Amino acid sequence: MMKSKLELRNIKHSFESKNKKVEVFSNLSLQVGAGEFVSIVGPSGSGKTTLFQIIGGLIRPASGEIWLEGEEISGKKGLISYMPQQPALFPWRSIESNVVLAQEITGTSRSQALEEAREWLGRVGLSGYEKEYPHVLSGGMQQRVSFLRALLSPRELMCLDEPFGSLDSLTRQEMQAWLLSIWEKNKRSVLFVTHSIEEALYLSDRIYVLSDKPTTVLKELTIPFPRPRLESVMLELAFQQLRQEIYGIMRKEHTVEKVIRK
Ligand SMILES: Nc1ncnc2c1ncn2[C@@H]1O[C@H](COP(=O)(O)OP(=O)(O)OP(=O)(O)O)[C@@H](O)[C@H]1O
Ligand SMILES: [Mg+2]
Structure with a gap:
């Protein structure tokens, strides 16, 4: 085992x-x-x-x-690193700053985290939405943002x-x-x-x-x-x-x- x-x-x-x-x-x-x-x-x-x-x-x-x-x-x-069933994005944070949340908490440099976030947003079909706020996204788009936040979190599990x-x-x-x-x-x-x-x-x-x-x-x-x-x-x-x-x-x-x- x-x-x-x-x-x-x-x-x-x-x-x-x-x-x-x-x-x-x-x-x-x-x-x-x-x-x-x-x-x-x-x-x-x-x-x-x-x-x-x-x-x-x-x-x-x-x-x-x-x-x-x-x-x-x-x-x-x-x-x-936890992705909840409901996306739970912070409405007052832009899409990219929602993605980098977990990294921010653990002390990764913000500019580096943002750069990475933008790259990943492009990969899940969300380029152009970096500076928007969660309410303009569909449920499925919010879900992808929430998924990226978990994926980029530095926690191993x-x-x-x-x-x-x-x-x-x-x-x-x-x-x-x-x-x-x-x-x-x-x-x-x-x-x-x-x-x-x-x-x-x-x-x-x-x-x-x-x-x-x-x-x-x-x-x-x-x-x-x-x-x-x-x-x-x-x-x-x-x-x-x-x-x-x-x-x-x-x-x-x-x-x-x-x-x-x-
Ligand atoms: N805060 C709460 N207070 C009271 N009951 C709760 C609470 N949270 C969950 N429950 C109850 O606990 C049980 C399990 O809920 P849970 O949300 O964990 O199920 P689930 O397996 O995730 O379901 P689904 O597949 O529909 O998402 C349900 O009967 C639910 O009503
Ligand atoms: Mg559930």
Whole structure:
């Protein structure tokens, strides 16, 4: 087993609102190895975003441990590069200064960071928008800005919460291929949430399939396709079989299906 970058041990957490208690995690454990690309797929409401907020120190779990490079980090912020599900751009900052935010906080020179940001904005089809403010961008454009902010953050572990969810399918494919090529070059550790089984299979070394609440790991799959990975992998029989396997597991877990079977 490769050395773990991130390790979640026995995470337990509930939310309480208006005398209703929602148990999200009763006992969840997972790991991301150094330089590993790991995806999480699971039903809506299973706690994927909550999990990222726990890793990012925004929520303290009721119990359990979060280890990052051998250090327990529960409740500690600023240690990971985090792309939230909603772009969360600062409306009073221009696009380019939104992109350089994480670098600024960790003390990279602003002019150097801005230069880099402009270059990357061009690569994701946003040149000309550097000095604009977030409200003039579409949801998908904002998502790309938020993605760049995470990508350029100097933290080694990237947690991406449905980064390509609001993109049209061609742009999405482009962004996937592009993320893959960047990742294959510098192998950061990635934890990636997606609703697309195909996307998870195409990008990942490993996939965790989560259950419905209270959430546990239903299945952990190692994805065997070689790197560098080509888009054509999606046409292979082994790819289709893995996709069917994951669909099967998720369908059984799906609330609507459970209700029908009752
Ligand atoms: N701040 C909060 N207060 C109360 N309940 C919450 C809070 N945040 C999340 N929840 C509940 O916790 C559960 C998990 O929510 P979460 O957003 O983590 O799900 P998710 O897996 O990211 O879903 P999706 O795939 O739709 O993004 C849901 O039932 C949600 O209603
Ligand atoms: Mg979510």
